[in-house]
Amino acid sequence: MTGFKTMMGVSALALAAFFAGSAAVAGTLENVKARGKLVVGVKNDYVPYGYLNDKGDVVGFEVSLAKYVAKELLGSEDKIELVPVVASNRIEFLTAGRIDVIFATLGVTADRAKVIDFTTEYVSAAGPSVLAAKEATISKWEELKGKSVCGIQGSYYNKKMTEEFGINLVAFKTQPEAYRALKDNRCIGFVFDDMTLQQKLKEPDWASYKIAVAPYEFQPMAGGLRKGDAEFHEAVDMAIGKAEAEGKLIAWETEFGMPHSDYIAARAKAAAAKKN
Amino acid sequence: MFGLDYSWLADPAYQQWLLTGVVNTLKLAALSSSAAIVIGMLGALGLTLRIFWLDALIELFVEVFRNTPPLLQMLFAYFTLSTLGLKVTDPSTGLSVPLLSAFACAAISLSLFGGALAIEAFRSGIETMPRSIIDAARSLGYGRWARFWRIEAPIATRICLPGLTNILTNLFKTTSQASVITVPELMYYAGQIYNDTFRTLEVMILVLLIYMVLVSILTFAMARLEAFMAFPGYGRGH
Numbered sequence: 475m476t477g478f479k480t481m482m483g484v485s486a487l488a489l490a491a492f493f494a495g496s497a498a499v500a501g502t503l504e505n506v507k508a509r510g511k512l513v514v515g516v517k518n519d520y521v522p523y524g525y526l527n528d529k530g531d532v533v534g535f536e537v538s539l540a541k542y543v544a545k546e547l548l549g550s551e552d553k554i555e556l557v558p559v560v561a562s563n564r565i566e567f568l569t570a571g572r573i574d575v576i577f578a579t580l581g582v583t584a585d586r587a588k589v590i591d592f593t594t595e596y597v598s599a600a601g602p603s604v605l606a607a608k609e610a611t612i613s614k615w616e617e618l619k620g621k622s623v624c625g626i627q628g629s630y631y632n633k634k635m636t637e638e639f640g641i642n643l644v645a646f647k648t649q650p651e652a653y654r655a656l657k658d659n660r661c662i663g664f665v666f667d668d669m670t671l672q673q674k675l676k677e678p679d680w681a682s683y684k685i686a687v688a689p690y691e692f693q694p695m696a697g698g699l700r701k702g703d704a705e706f707h708e709a710v711d712m713a714i715g716k717a718e719a720e721g722k723l724i725a726w727e728t729e730f731g732m733p734h735s736d737y738i739a740a741r742a743k744a745a746a747a748k749k750n
Numbered sequence: 751m752f753g754l755d756y757s758w759l760a761d762p763a764y765q766q767w768l769l770t771g772v773v774n775t776l777k778l779a780a781l782s783s784s785a786a787i788v789i790g791m792l793g794a795l796g797l798t799l800r801i802f803w804l805d806a807l808i809e810l811f812v813e814v815f816r817n818t819p820p821l822l823q824m825l826f827a828y829f830t831l832s833t834l835g836l837k838v839t840d841p842s843t844g845l846s847v848p849l850l851s852a853f854a855c856a857a858i859s860l861s862l863f864g865g866a867l868a869i870e871a872f873r874s875g876i877e878t879m880p881r882s883i884i885d886a887a888r889s890l891g892y893g894r895w896a897r898f899w900r901i902e903a904p905i906a907t908r909i910c911l912p913g914l915t916n917i918l919t920n921l922f923k924t925t926s927q928a929s930v931i932t933v934p935e936l937m938y939y940a941g942q943i944y945n946d947t948f949r950t951l952e953v954m955i956l957v958l959l960i961y962m963v964l965v966s967i968l969t970f971a972m973a974r975l976e977a978f979m980a981f982p983g984y985g986r987g988h
Contacts, residue, residue: 627941630945632942632946636763644852646930646932651829655932658832658848659845659848660848660852
């Protein structure tokens with residue numbers, strides 16, 4: 475593990491150094507204004523944050539947020555270019571200057587903070603939860619001890635499940651297999667990313683199921699910006715704060731079928747209070 | 751050495767996983783190998799009886815289980831059989847649950863796959879047996895059964911041992927596919943460990959060595975058995 479961390483640290487430093495050199499030259503805000511277009515890295519395969527709708531347009535919670543920021547900066551939400559990114563390339567896209575900002579399910583971590591700046595945190599993303607039949611009486615992680623629970627091989631929380639909660643984890647290669655096994659009662663529940671399970675519950679096939687055990691952890695999510703660009707950072711934060719104060723994020727939660735979170739409601743309230 | 755990092759091996763959880771994985775791999779291999787040998791012998795015996803419908807049945811069994819991937823057989827046993835109705839009611843919860851566990855599905859699939867190959871190996875052993883030996887046995891007054899158990903089976907076993915060694919080593923390695931239906935064997939845990947630690951190369955090298963040692967023990971034992979059972983006048987018995 476130490477070797478990996480060192481490697482990450484070195485590459486982070488290299489990127490940071492590279493950045494310190496170029497960030498001083500280019501102010502992103504002037505660039506964006508001169509260009510008349512905000513270039514944003516978004517997900518296009520992750521319901522509800524950024525995905526393709528029936529017409530093939532990229533929509534989602536973070537896409538709406540990106541459009542709102544574009545409107546605040548440039549006067550129109552159409553002055554935007556959406557660039558699809560994935561977890562493994564989004565930071566490179568940003569540091570290399572191909573995009574101005576990341577709004578792509580970016581979790582706030584200390585390692586990433588060495589390479590990029592984070593905007594205001596706007597979502598508190600849930601970790602894993604457990605999907606189970608409505609009749610299930612289990613509601614706590616501790617109650618799953620010794621029980622067979624379906625999962626996915628390679629998930630980062632699997633060790634915690636078996637070692638800390640004492641779960642008999644039945645881990646599959648892919649999600650469809652795990653869903654099938656849950657329906658076959660090979661396990662009493664399926665532990666997976668909470669947001670994905672919430673979306674699954676909306677399918678008619680899964681009407682008799684519920685989230686039996688709530689996530690044990692939450693990770694704040696924020697936009698990603700190039701390091702040390704204070705002017706642009708402030709402008710984006712102001713736009714996000716304004717959206718929060720206007721209750722836009724709560725409206726997007728409704729629009730994209732997300733369960734309403736206390737976190738977003740509290741932030742909206744705080745932002746509105748600050749404004750008045 | 752070579753920049754390889756094995757510090758994750760100090761984690762008791764990973765040690766336990768590897769140990770459990772090796773034990774389950776050995777259990778699965780031992781069970782399916784024994785069953786495959788029994789199936790192979792019964793099948794080959796059935797073929798010597800020259801009964802029309804039995805021949806057809808055995809041939810069908812061999813074609814089905816030898817010509818389909820064992821991975822597919824396992825997935826079929828695990829997901830499809832319960833859907834087709836192979837279910838029982840769990841007395842503690844009242845839920846309808848699949849009758850066969852993941853381990854049972856893997857063991858049965860591997861036994862049938864190995865068995866189909868073993869039938870062919872034993873059959874070839876019986877068929878390549880010198881005709882003169884059978885004639886000699888006949889002239890000495892051996893009946894059909896006595897001839898099979900006392901003459902044909904012992905000689906055929908010796909002739910087909912090298913082929914059987916191939917089948918058993920292949921079967922041992924095929925147990926790694928059981929991770930797909932969640933049997934917690936060596937590959938199942940190896941995948942989880944390198945996903946956790948990112949030490950993909952290190953984990954792969956270790957697992958490779960473990961398989962190599964285990965399969966080498968098997969092939970060594972089979973080689974000794976071959977030497978011990980050498981058939982005078984043939985192969986190593988020369």
